[in-house]
Amino acid sequence: MDNSQDSVISLTAAECWSRLNDHELGRLITRVGDLIEVFPVNYVVDRENLVFRTAEGSKLLELTINDEVVFEVDDYTDTDAWSVIVRGSARRLETDDEVQHADSLGLTPWIPTLKHNYVSIVAHTVTGRAFPRREEPPRDGVQPY
Numbered sequence: 001m002d003n004s005q006d007s008v009i010s011l012t013a014a015e016c017w018s019r020l021n022d023h024e025l026g027r028l029i030t031r032v033g034d035l036i037e038v039f040p041v042n043y044v045v046d047r048e049n050l051v052f053r054t055a056e057g058s059k060l061l062e063l064t065i066n067d068e069v070v071f072e073v074d075d076y077t078d079t080d081a082w083s084v085i086v087r088g089s090a091r092r093l094e095t096d097d098e099v100q101h102a103d104s105l106g107l108t109p110w111i112p113t114l115k116h117n118y119v120s121i122v123a124h125t126v127t128g129r130a131f132p133r134r135e136e137p138p139r140d141g142v143q144p145y
Contacts, residue, residue, distance in 0.1 A: 011128030016084045019073065019128065021045045025110075026073040028052070028090075028121075030062040037062065043071075044107045049122055050086060051093075051102055053115035060117055063090045071121055076133070084128035086121060093118040 011019070020026075028039045039059050043052040050071055054060050063069070067089045074083040093102050102118040109115045 007131065007134075009130040009132075011082070011084065011130055013126050016126045016128040017045065017048065019075075019082060019084050020050070020086070020126075023073050023075065026050070026071050028059070029070040029072065030059070030066065031068070032062050032065045042107070042110045044105045046102075046105055046120070048126075049120050050088075051105060051107060051118060051120050053107055053109055054117050054119055055113060055115045056117070060092065060119070063092070063119060067091055069121060078133065080130060080132050082128060082130040084126065086123045087125045088121045088123040090119050090121045093120055 024042050024044070026041060026043055028041050030037050030039070037058070041052040041054070043050050045051075069088060069090045071086040071088070072083060074081070076082070093099055098120075099118060102120075107118075
């Protein structure tokens with residue numbers, strides 16, 4: 001039996017946001033020149049933005065040089081797996097109103113360090129895919145492309 005047709009399921013935007021809402025840890029991908037970095041960050045969803053906290057350092061510096069980011073969250077069980085990708089722009093929250101609102105989101109660092117800076121990622125595109133986990137198809141014979 002060929003299950004290749006239903007091996008990858010595209011998620012709707014609403015399904016992507018639901019999965020983002022249900023999780024707290026993702027990967028922030030930044031790029032400055034030829035340097036691409038991946039940072040694990042805990043986050044919260046605020047409307048259709050992602051918010052995380054960070055200390056002064058390379059992550060915050062890189063976001064001021066190039067605000068275009070990719071953010072990825074995924075998970076799996078014994079029966080399925082999924083991945084959601086957010087492409088957007090990141091900016092440090094600076095006004096008192098922005099910071100007060102971010103403080104109300106209940107976002108706390110996972111590691112015991114001071115992280116005074118809130119960063120918001122405004123999503124430009126959100127895409128996701130789900131993958132039912134099944135046995136690998138037979139390796140012999142003609143495979144579809």
